[in-house]
Amino acid sequence: MTIPPDRLGPSPPLSLQAAAARLEAALEAAGYGERSYYAVPDGFALVARLEQILPDGTPQPVPDRWSTRVRPMKRFSLVDYFRALFTATPGFYRIVVFVVSSQPFNQQEEGVSAREGQAWLSGGLNTLPTAIAERPFTARHRCTALIYTFEKPDTGASLRFQDPSTIPGRIHLERARLWEALGNR
Numbered sequence: 001m002t003i004p005p006d007r008l009g010p011s012p013p014l015s016l017q018a019a020a021a022r023l024e025a026a027l028e029a030a031g032y033g034e035r036s037y038y039a040v041p042d043g044f045a046l047v048a049r050l051e052q053i054l055p056d057g058t059p060q061p062v063p064d065r066w067s068t069r070v071r072p073m074k075r076f077s078l079v080d081y082f083r084a085l086f087t088a089t090p091g092f093y094r095i096v097v098f099v100v101s102s103q104p105f106n107q108q109e110e111g112v113s114a115r116e117g118q119a120w121l122s123g124g125l126n127t128l129p130t131a132i133a134e135r136p137f138t139a140r141h142r143c144t145a146l147i148y149t150f151e152k153p154d155t156g157a158s159l160r161f162q163d164p165s166t167i168p169g170r171i172h173l174e175r176a177r178l179w180e181a182l183g184n185r
Contacts, residue, residue: 001169003098003143007182016043017133019100019143026181031065032096036124043101043141044132047124053092053149057167057175060091093150096176102140147172 005012013019020037023046027035038045052060052067059065099105147169149162165172173179 001145001147001173003145003182005143007179008143012139013137015133016100016135016137016141017128019137019141020044020046020128020133022182023098023100023143026178026184029181029184030177031059031062036126037128038124039129039132040099040101040105041103042135043099043103044128046098046100048096048098050093050095051176053094053175055092057094057172059176090152090154093152094172094176095148096172096178097146097148099144099146100137100141101144102138102142105144145169145173145178 008019008022013022024035027046027048032048032051034049036047038047049066051065053065054060060067147165149165149167149172151160151162153160167175170179173182
C-alpha cells in the first residue's frame with residue numbers, strides 16, 4: 001500500500017534521511033523498538049520488528065506481542081527473531097516493511113521462504129547509511145508499506161505465508177497503530 005505523502009510530514013521530506021526519521025518516529029510511537037535498513041534502487045527499505053498478532057490484525061497484548069516463545073536473547077538480533085518465527089508457537093505473525101524509492105517495483109509472485117526471510121534480516125543495518133541518507137527525496141519517490149503475514153496453525157505444522165493477506169494493508173497499519181503514528185507530526 002502506498003503511504004500518502006502528507007503522512008511523511010507537512011511537506012515532502014527534503015532528504016531520504018528525513019523520510020527515514022519520520023518512519024522511525026512512527027515505528028517508535030507504535031511500539032516497534034527494533035528495525036533494520038536495506039538499500040534498494042534510489043532509496044531504502046526499513047524492516048520493522050516481527051510481532052504476534054490476533055487474527056484481525058490487532059497486535060497481541062504486551063508482552064505476547066513481541067514474544068516468540070523462545071528463550072530470552074542476550075542481545076537483540078533480527079536473524080534470531082526471524083528464526084524464531086519459523087520455530088514459533090501457533091498463531092499469527094506480521095512483519096511490516098516500508099520501501100522508499102523513486103523506482104517502480106512489484107512483489108514476487110511466489111511466497112516468502114524461511115531462507116529468504118533470514119537473508120533479509122541478516123543483511124540489514126541499524127541505521128541508514130550516509131550515502132543513502134543524503135540523497136534528496138524527490139517528487140518521484142514513494143513510500144510503500146509491504147505487510148507480510150504468516151500463520152502457524154498448530155505446533156507440528158509448518159509456517160504458512162498468507163498471500164494475499166486476509167486483511168487489507170491499511171487495516172494492518174491502523175491496527176498496528178502505525179497509520180495514526182504517521183499522521184501525528
